[in-house]
Amino acid sequence: MVAAVLPVGAQEKRSGYDDAGPQVRAMQDDDLANPAFLWVQQGAALWARREGAAGKSCADCHGAVEMMRGVAARYPAHDPARGRVVNLEQRVNQCRTERQGAALLPPEGDAMLGITALVGLQSRGLPVAVDVSGPASVHAARGEDFFRLRQGQLNLSCAQCHDQLAGQALAGSRIPQGHATGYPIYRLEWQGMGSLFRRLRACLVGVRAEPLGRDDALLGDLELYLAARAAGLAVETPGVRP
Amino acid sequence: MVRPLLNVPREVRAGVAFDVRILIQHPMETGLRRDAMGLVVPQDVINRFECAVDGQEVFSATLHPAISANPYLAFSAKLVRSGTMVLRWVDDHGVEASESVAITVV
Numbered sequence: 156m157v158a159a160v161l162p163v164g165a166q167e168k169r170s171g172y173d174d175a176g177p178q179v180r181a182m183q184d185d186d187l188a189n190p191a192f193l194w195v196q197q198g199a200a201l202w203a204r205r206e207g208a209a210g211k212s213c214a215d216c217h218g219a220v221e222m223m224r225g226v227a228a229r230y231p232a233h234d235p236a237r238g239r240v241v242n243l244e245q246r247v248n249q250c251r252t253e254r255q256g257a258a259l260l261p262p263e264g265d266a267m268l269g270i271t272a273l274v275g276l277q278s279r280g281l282p283v284a285v286d287v288s289g290p291a292s293v294h295a296a297r298g299e300d301f302f303r304l305r306q307g308q309l310n311l312s313c314a315q316c317h318d319q320l321a322g323q324a325l326a327g328s329r330i331p332q333g334h335a336t337g338y339p340i341y342r343l344e345w346q347g348m349g350s351l352f353r354r355l356r357a358c359l360v361g362v363r364a365e366p367l368g369r370d371d372a373l374l375g376d377l378e379l380y381l382a383a384r385a386a387g388l389a390v391e392t393p394g395v396r397p
Numbered sequence: 398m399v400r401p402l403l404n405v406p407r408e409v410r411a412g413v414a415f416d417v418r419i420l421i422q423h424p425m426e427t428g429l430r431r432d433a434m435g436l437v438v439p440q441d442v443i444n445r446f447e448c449a450v451d452g453q454e455v456f457s458a459t460l461h462p463a464i465s466a467n468p469y470l471a472f473s474a475k476l477v478r479s480g481t482m483v484l485r486w487v488d489d490h491g492v493e494a495s496e497s498v499a500i501t502v503v
């Protein structure tokens with residue numbers, strides 16, 4: 156079952172934006188005050204730059220970046236050729252190695268964050284709509300199992316906080332429902348930009364569980380389940396979070 | 398250095414205040430943190446920011462640690478005649494950067 160079961164009392168899905176303070180929301184609302192746009196700008200430069208052995212830029216195949224509207228709303232997606240779920244970062248690096256003959260972009264580097272923020276921005280405002288039919292359903296179900304698995308020294312599952320206790324306070328902040336609609340995000344605590352992987356890692360380390368590896372197939376499954384769970388919420392990339 | 402996000406109107410009315418907003422990518426390292434090896438990370442903040450139109454200062458600021466990374470500065474200015482606005486800043490490592498915009502008074 157992929158359909159998200161929301162807790163009693165939560166009438167509607169709430170993005171992390173809705174649970175953030177007014178100052179944080181104001182930063183996200185204004186593209187000139189949202190520091191993530193510094194990365195978007197770098198992504199735009201990279202989009203047009205010819206790289207690698209093939210001497211091709213992203214634009215040479217894909218055209219203007221506006222053509223990518225809707226793409227981020229469909230990701231992560233099941234890749235039948237690989238038999239696994241591929242997120243946007245992994246797809247970008249596939250393009251680089253297979254089509255551009257270029258070096259992999261380092262994860263959490265400015266270039267990767269910039270290009271994923273740029274592509275994500277093109278889908279801003281569109282509803283999250285990942286495909287969880289056919290072979291993808293198995294992966295989403297596996298992601299949901301992980302979401303509901305109690306783990307770590309604190310013996311907590313994602314669901315316990317983000318389904319059952321969402322909206323309540325954890326220390327000084329409100330627990331969000333955990334809809335990953337704004338990634339990559341500019342996070343004030345990080346004083347910088349980060350991917351969903353970085354956020355999930357911080358959560359897993361927080362409950363003192365073993366974090367997932369970046370290339371772990373289960374990470375894709377979890378990201379797919381999260382996107383299915385957030386279906387219908389608007390893409391906010393690049394979001395700002397406290 | 399990555400270019401800042403700068404928002405300045407290209408056309409303004411004489412004597413009417415307008416907003417200048419700039420977001421600069423900078424780590425604003427406080428000098429109070431230690432790295433994984435326990436060594437102090439040297440302070441590196443933008444310590445001076447100046448904005449002038451045709452050589453005449455309209456705004457300046459001395460910045461200190463405890464300002465977040467990627468600082469955002471916003472201020473107002475008034476012009477009576479057209480000119481070139483130059484925004485200039487320098488950090489503790491001596492790295493200087495600037496942006497200039499031609500503004501027309503209409």
